[in-house]
Each structure stands twice: as C-alpha cells, then as structure tokens.
Amino acid sequence: MLDPRLFRTRIDEVARQLGRRSFVLDTAAFQDLDGRRKEIQVRTQSLQNERNTRSKAIGQAKLAGEDIQPLLDQIEKLGHELKDAESQLSLLQTSIDDWILGIPNLLDDTVPEGKNEADNVEISRFGDPRVFDFEPKDHVDLGTRLHEMDFEAAAKLASARFVTLQGELAGLQRALIQFMLDTHIREHGYTEVYAPLLVNSQSMRGTGQLPKFEADLFAVKNDPPLYLIPTAEVPVTNLVRDEIVADDRMPLRFVAHTPCFRSEAGSYGKDVRGMIRQHQFEKVELVQIVRPEDSPAAHEELTGHAEAILRKLELPYRKVLLCAGDTGFSSAKTYDLEVWLPGQQKYREISSCSNFRDFQARRMSARWRNPETGKPELVHTLNGSGLAAGRTLIAVMENFQDRDGRIQIPKVLRPYVNGREVIG
RNA sequence: GGAGAGGUGGCUGAGCGGUUGAAAGCGGCGGUCUUGAAAACCGUUGAGGGUUUGUAGCCCUCCCAGGGUUCGAAUCCCUGCCUCUCCGCCA
Numbered sequence: 190m191l192d193p194r195l196f197r198t199r200i201d202e203v204a205r206q207l208g209r210r211s212f213v214l215d216t217a218a219f220q221d222l223d224g225r226r227k228e229i230q231v232r233t234q235s236l237q238n239e240r241n242t243r244s245k246a247i248g249q250a251k252l253a254g255e256d257i258q259p260l261l262d263q264i265e266k267l268g269h270e271l272k273d274a275e276s277q278l279s280l281l282q283t284s285i286d287d288w289i290l291g292i293p294n295l296l297d298d299t300v301p302e303g304k305n306e307a308d309n310v311e312i313s314r315f316g317d318p319r320v321f322d323f324e325p326k327d328h329v330d331l332g333t334r335l336h337e338m339d340f341e342a343a344a345k346l347a348s349a350r351f352v353t354l355q356g357e358l359a360g361l362q363r364a365l366i367q368f369m370l371d372t373h374i375r376e377h378g379y380t381e382v383y384a385p386l387l388v389n390s391q392s393m394r395g396t397g398q399l400p401k402f403e404a405d406l407f408a409v410k411n412d413p414p415l416y417l418i419p420t421a422e423v424p425v426t427n428l429v430r431d432e433i434v435a436d437d438r439m440p441l442r443f444v445a446h447t448p449c450f451r452s453e454a455g456s457y458g459k460d461v462r463g464m465i466r467q468h469q470f471e472k473v474e475l476v477q478i479v480r481p482e483d484s485p486a487a488h489e490e491l492t493g494h495a496e497a498i499l500r501k502l503e504l505p506y507r508k509v510l511l512c513a514g515d516t517g518f519s520s521a522k523t524y525d526l527e528v529w530l531p532g533q534q535k536y537r538e539i540s541s542c543s544n545f546r547d548f549q550a551r552r553m554s555a556r557w558r559n560p561e562t563g564k565p566e567l568v569h570t571l572n573g574s575g576l577a578a579g580r581t582l583i584a585v586m587e588n589f590q591d592r593d594g595r596i597q598i599p600k601v602l603r604p605y606v607n608g609r610e611v612i613g
Numbered sequence: 614g615g616a617g618a619g620g621u622g623g624c625u626g627a628g629c630g631g632u633u634g635a636a637a638g639c640g641g642c643g644g645u646c647u648u649g650a651a652a653a654c655c656g657u658u659g660a661g662g663g664u665u666u667g668u669a670g671c672c673c674u675c676c677c678a679g680g681g682u683u684c685g686a687a688u689c690c691c692u693g694c695c696u697c698u699c700c701g702c703c704a
Contacts, residue, residue: 230663234673241673244685257684264684282690413694433623554661558623563642565623565660 190289190552197223206295209302209513217613219288233274238396240267290394291401294548296513297522303512309525310512315496316505318529323592327532328583329463332358334594335613338464350468352579357612361598362471362582364605366446369473369498373575377446377494379475384424386447387415392427395553397519397545407432407450407468417450421474422572433565439557440487444575446471464583465537471578477571478566480557481547484569488544494523495540495575501601503586505529507536521546526576528584539580544574 196219204214215562243264250257301310325347332338337358343351354362373379375567387409392417393399398406407417418424424531460466475494479487492508499506511523520543527536547567550556556565589597595613598606606612 227663230673234663237673240684244683247630247684251631259686329626435623558641563658 190548191292191295192547192551193285193289196289203295207293209296209300210516211304211514212293214292218415219285221520222281222285222288226278226285227272229278229281233271233278237270238266238273240264240271243267254434254577254611272415282320285402290552293518294521294545296516297544299510300516300522301510301512304514305512306514306515309350310510312508312510312524314505314507316503316529317501318505319531319588321531325531325587325590326594327463327530328586329532330613331586331594331596332592340463348468350466352464352467354582357606357609358582358586360606361384361585361596361602361612362578365581365585366416366471366473368605369575369578369581370444370446370604373444373475373494375418377442377497379442379494382421382428382443382445384428384445384447386423386424386450388418388424388427389413389415392423392430395427395430395555396423396549396553398423399547401518405452407452415604418447419451420449420472420572420574421445421447422476425476426478426549426555426570426572427553429550429555429568429570432555434478434555434568436480436558436560439478439480439568439591441476441481443476443478444474445476446578448472464579467579470580473575473578475542475575478555478557478568479571480559481566481569484544484571487569487571488522488524488542491571491573492526492542495526495542495573498576498581499526499528499539502581502585502599502600504581504588506539506549515550517541517543519543519545519548521548523575528580528582530587532587537580539584540574540576543571545570545572545581 191203200214200216200219204216207214220366243260247260247264263373284576296383301308302307303436326334329338329340335356335358337354337356339353339355340351343353346353350561366417374381390399390413393406398419406419409415409417424447425445428443445532448469450469452468453466464470470494475491477487496506497507506528509525510551511525516523523541523543525538526540526542528539529535530537546569549570550567555568555570556563557568559566585599586596589599591597591611593613595611597611598609603610
C-alpha cells in the first residue's frame with residue numbers, strides 16, 4: 190500500500206502518477222471520507238480525553254475519601270456519546286483502509302509509457318534462436334511421443350490445466366529445479382527456505398494478492414480460510430511481516446522451490462494447449478529484503494541471477510522492461526525474461542523480476558532498524574522467478590530436440606541426470 | 614485426541630481495577646574515565662496516529678486478537694489464535 194499521508198498531502202500528484210497505469214484514482218471519494226474521518230477523530234479523541242481526566246479525578250477523590258457520586262453523575266452520558274463516536278470512527282477508518290489497499294504501487298520513473306504487452310521495451314537479448322533443418326515440434330508433441338507427458342490423465346485426476354509427467358521427463362524437471370537451487374545457493378548467496386504452501390489471508394494481504402485478486406487464488410475449506418500459494422513469494426516475503434530486521438542481517442536473500450497454484454479465472458481461452466498455463470506448476474523463487482537505498486541495485490542483481498540460469502542452460506532469451514500498463518499491481522518496476530520457444534516461434538515469459546519498494550513492506554509492517562536514525566523504517570522487498578521450472582522444462586525440450594523427437598540434455602544439467610546426454 | 618501452564622517493550626521478566634506506557638535486568642545510544650579498548654560509573658532509550666508550517670507543544674491509541682463488565686482494565690469475564698509441558702497417536 191501507499192503511504193496514507195501521500196493521499197492527504199499530494200493526492201493530485203499521486204492521481205497523475207497512477208494515470209500512467211490507466212488507473213483512475215477517485216480523489217473526491219477519498220477527500221470526502223478523510224474529511225469526515227478527521228472531524229470524527231478529533232471529536233472522539235477529545236471525548237476520550239475527557240473520560241480519562243474525569244476517571245482520574247474519581248480515582249483521586251476516592252483515595253481522599255470524598256463522596257464520588259456527584260462526579261459519577263456528571264459523567265453519565267459521556268459513555269454513550271464516546272461509544273458512538275468510536276464506532277463511527279472505526280467504520281470510517283476501515284473504509285479508508287480498504288480504499289487504500291485497492292490502490293496499486295507508484296511506478297519507477299524509468300518505467301516506459303504504454304498500455305499493454307505490446308509497449309514493453311526490449312533491453313537485451315542472449316543467444317540466437319536455433320535454425321532447424323526440420324520442422325521443430327512443440328513440447329506437447331515431443332512429450333506425447335515419449336509417453337511421458339499426459340494432459341488427459343491429469344484432467345481425469347483433477348481437471349483441465351493440469352499435467353502428469355513420468356519417467357525421464359519428470360526427472361528432467363526435478364533436475365532443473367535442483368540445478369537452479371544449487372546455483373542460487375552456491376554462486377549467488379541465497380539461503381534456501383522451505384515454507385507452508387497454504388497461507389492465511391494476512392499473508393496474502395501482505396504481498397498484495399488480497400483483497401483485490403481473490404479470484405486468482407485457490408482457497409481451502411478451513412476456518413479461518415487458508416489459500417494455496419500462487420508463488421513462493423507469498424510465504425517467503427511474509428517471513429518478515431511484523432518483524433524488525435537487525436541491520437547486520439540485511440540484505441536477506443532467500444530462494445525457495447515450491448509448487449504454485451493459480452486459478453487464473455480471467456485467462457480462459459489463453460494458452461489452452463500444453464504446459465504453458467497450468468493451475469499447478471513448479472517454480473524456484475528468489476526473494477530479497479533490502480535497505481531502501483539498495484533496492485534499485487538489488488533489482489538489477491536479482492534479475493541477473495535469473496538470467497544466469499538461462500545462460501548456463503544455453504537457452505536463447507530476451508530481457509524486457511514492462512511498460513506502465515503491464516506492470517503488476519504491487520510492483521514499481523518489473524523486468525520479464527522471455528525464453529525462445531521454437532514450437533511457438535515466440536519469446537515467452539519464464540521469469541518476472543520486480544522491485545516493490547516499500548509497497549509490500551507497508552502492508553506487512555516489515556521494518557529494519559536504521560542505525561543512522563535508530564528508528565524502525567520500512568524495508569524494500571524484491572522477488573523474481575529463478576526460474577519457472579515447468580516453462581523451463583518445455584524450453585529445454587523444444588530448443589534441444591532433434592529430428593527424431595529426442596531431447597539432448599544441456600551440459601550443465603547432465604550431472605543432475607546421472608550423466609545422461611539424451612532422452613527418448 | 615486427553616490433562617495442565619502461559620502469551621507484557623529489541624530481548625529476559627515484574628506488575629493489589631485508579632498519575633503504570635508499564636518495575637528491574639540485558640541490549641542500544643550519549644557521556645565520564647582511558648594512549649586506545651574493555652570494565653566501572655552517570656544519563657538516555659517502545660510503536661502507531663491526530664492536531665500543527667513544525668523532528669516544538671498538546672492529545673489519542675497500543676501489554677496475542679476480538680467481544681464484554683466498569684466512571685476507570687495489562688490487571689476481572691467470554692470467545693478465538695498461538696506457544697510450552699505431560700500422556701496418547703502418527704509419516
């Protein structure tokens with residue numbers, strides 16, 4: 190969430206900034222709510238003050254052995270008046286909080302203008318899409334030929350948009366995950382985290398999935414409700430919720446492999462073929478908790494860590510800076526990494542690396558103690574996929590296929606598959 | 614699942630219903646001492662918010678969360694959540 194003070198002091202500037210996302214800020218609604226809040230808060234507090242002073246006086250009178258009945262009579266109707274004011278105030282405060290929780294983050298100055306995906310700006314490319322001397326198959330055909338990828342079976346077990354993998358393909362995905370984790374832990378200095386896959390609504394609120402995007406989540410019958418995580422970002426970032434991190438522990442760098450669950454209610458009809466868009470997929474996620482002044486550099490660095498995986502796997506990709514309209518709700522700035530998929534003849538997102546600045550930190554009350562001021566201050570949070578394992582699997586399959594539909598194992602991966610060089 | 618105990622500031626830990634936002638210790642910060650450091654000693658030290666030009670002053674809220682009793686609740690009552698101990702069960 191944004192700093193509530195911004196809405197009181199510079200709401201027009203905020204509205205203009207959010208306009209870049211084509212988000213329309215209802216400034217009149219806020220000013221109306223906040224005006225009433227101000228009035229009622231002042232009244233409530235002065236009533237509380239009166240209650241406190243009078244109660245104190247009663248205490249002293251009693252101690253002095255005086256008759257307190259006249260004092261009690263004076264205070265009689267204060268109680269109702271106060272209770273009334275307090276409940277009005279709390280109602281208003283809740284509306285204001287809800288309103289603010291629905292406002293997206295401010296964008297970084299370097300984020301380009303634009304409405305959608307088409308306006309994203311390519312920053313760099315690595316590798317050249319391979320030139321095939323045959324017609325490359327997509328991962329669905331490759332997997333089906335191997336009898337190791339089955340969408341019908343998964344639909345029988347669960348529903349559409351699930352997959353089953355078997356044998357060497359299942360092993361290849363596991364190898365990819367292990368390789369990614371090892372690289373981030375050994376070479377990039379991350380600490381591995383194992384965390385709950387079901388989280389409560391406070392955690393979902395902390396990272397920004399709730400209250401606005403409940404439709405994208407799977408919930409589990411429980412009281413209070415629990416939600417299946419759509420990304421490891423949620424449990425891992427929320428490790429610092431309601432915490433004050435000591436300066437000497439900063440920055441925190443976490444890596445976690447988890448399955449991810451997404452309902453994606455809005456995406457039906459998109460990517461219906463194959464493993465691109467599933468309700469359940471495996472992902473290795475990078476999370477950093479940093480000092481505010483360090484977050485821009487940490488963002489570049491973290492994106493580089495995700496890129497390192499693609500480079501080692503020798504997968505052609507490009508790095509894209511998302512435009513204003515395509516940048517996610519909680520993010521101030523996002524780079525997407527897009528891998529080349531020969532089956533689609535397209536670059537497709539395989540990682541999304543974002544700097545959230547203090548947006549999530551404020552929702553979570555995640556702070557550090559600034560040694561210069563001695564005060565707790567909001568941290569900055571970042572995360573990125575390093576990488577989406579399901580999509581990495583299909584990228585490897587499609588980019589490393591041969592004429593017969595067999596799949597070469599990228600060199601760095603061979604130690605993770607007992608030295609095998611090819612499957613199929 | 615059964616039986617107990619408990620949740621208080623960065624941490625440990627006191628707290629008869631009435632100047633207790635909270636003793637004490639540790640830690641932190643500032644200082645004295647010292648060539649420097651340590652030790653010792655002195656001082657200081659919670660968070661969020663309102664009002665305001667104000668990092669001034671004044672005021673409000675916060676002792677797990679939510680309700681309740683009361684003129685007044687960290688202290689009493691109810692509900693929930695969490696932690697610990699013992700027994701049982703279990704991958």
